[in-house]
Amino acid sequence: MGVTRIVEGVHRSVLGTLGLPGAAAPGRTRGITGMVYRSIQGVTLGVDAALQAALRRLEPWLERAQGAPDESAEAERDAVLAALNGVLGDRLAADDNPLALPMALRQHGRALELAALHAQGAATGRVLLLIHGLCMNDRQWLRSGHDHGAHLARTLGYTPVYLRYNTGLHISVNGRALAQHLEALLASWPVPVQELGILAHSMGGLVARSAVWHATQTGQRWPAQLRHLIFLGTPHHGAPLARAGPWVDLLLASTPYSRPFTRLGHLRSAGISDLRYGHVLDADWQGRDRLARSPDTRTPVPLPDGVACHAVAATLAAQRSPLAERLVGDGLVPLRSALGAHDDPARCLAFAPADQYVVARRGHLDLLSDAAVARQLVRWLTPPGERDPATATAER
Structure with a gap:
């Protein structure tokens, strides 16, 4: 599942805040979006490889959502990107990933x-x-x-x-x-x-x-x-929570947009460590x-x-x-x-x-x-x- 499930969890959380339905399983999306996530869930070769592969496959969806006439779709896209950047933004920037804000x-x-x-x-x-x-x-x-x-x-x-x-x-x-x-x-x-x-x-x-x-x-x-x-x-x-470790998990869990990223465990961006x-x-x-x-x-x-x-x-x-x-x-x-x-x-x-x-x-x-x-x-x-x-x- 890896990073794909994390990103999908953010996606589903945002849908929930907008009052839109998801799949029957918690943290899962449905329809075409669900098919996109299903197609990339086989990536399990470590955090870095999974991250890069998942993000590459996620980019087309994010690009389609950008400029969409549906305001909620754009808000959803922005929330996913913000959560991604908060946890992984330094990596995205270092790799010149187009998802780096x-x-x-x-x-x-x-x-x-x-x-x-x-x-x-x-x-x-x-x-x-x-x-x-x-x-x-x-x-x-x-x-x-x-x-x-x-x-x-x-x-x-x-x-x-x-x-x-x-x-x-x-x-x-x-x-x-x-x-x-x-x-x-x-x-x-x-x-x-x-x-x-x-x-x-x-x-x-x-x-x-x-x-x-x-x-x-x-x-x-x-x-x-x-x-x-x-x-x-x-x-x-x-x-004190930041120095002890659980700070980031509590912070990310405080909003539905970022809550699924708590699955990344000890992965901490430079911003979080600051x-x-x-x-x-x-x-x-x-x-x-x-x-x-x-x-x-x-x-x-x-x-x-x-x-x-x-x-x-x-x-x-x-x-x-x-x-x-x-x-x-x-x-x-x-x-x-x-x-x-x-x-x-x-x-x-x-x-x-x-x-x-x-x-x-x-x-x-x-x-x-x-x-x-x-x-x-x-x-x-x-x-x-x-x-x-x-x-x-x-x-x-």
Whole structure:
């Protein structure tokens, strides 16, 4: 069965979320799609051989789904590719496999077209970049009918731009590429840019921090326009589960799109290994065995100066407690890690109390759709002169 069953499991999981039927056996597809998977299940000559063979046979289906008139088919394809890249993206990129996702700026599930945006009068001076987390993609900001980017566009006049990237690559590699993309984006934005805001979920927050660091080191101009940097459940200091091993299995099992990849066992992409401690620099991983047990040797990277930085964290517990903060968290990220707290003062991220927000009885993915989180984002991003005094103080 090998990788073929894994990929088919992702496919079936996505169909299930869309309310579409699958085969009688759990994790199996039916019809023509099922026949495609059946035809390649004989590949059992090791992980690498099975992976390459399965992906080669899967490519035609993915290509047919691209640009299909059925929106759900495209969403399904994107979800499969995002999950694949999260677990195997570094291998795909190293092999120049066409399934390796290139970094891209997007809107409405399509490549961003600045000329069309300008022609439609849809470009404002307030740009909001949204960065997804591991094994996810730009379409998955829409959860339970809510999209933070669309909500902030309606309420505060932001123009949302969504990043899509290969989450299996090292975080610092993605950070460097993002810095370059933002430099080019703001230089060609069709109207004068008043401010840039970044809203990042999970791993996306580490990519954002890495991008700011790279841009500052190389003298890029866009950090001067960055006004807000908001983290949703970002593992700034990693998580104990990541160091123990089961982290990736829990993370992948948290979404139907990526759940079947837990069958890959100990296979870990570079991006996943970076989540053990929250690596954001090349120096954090270069010259080291990324899969070996090792202490935290990161170079501390503080929050950027002159930027309003905000942290949103969730806990599955009913209320905050020392145990919940260190262990429970949102099911994947401990509360202290999401808030940037660390026993070593040199590693603590200086989020002001007013820039921290915690929601109880919520999990990691709930941060994408929680109504209280949406209200808090509006509070933080509303310019001071426009804030309603009655709602200026957030619930704690």
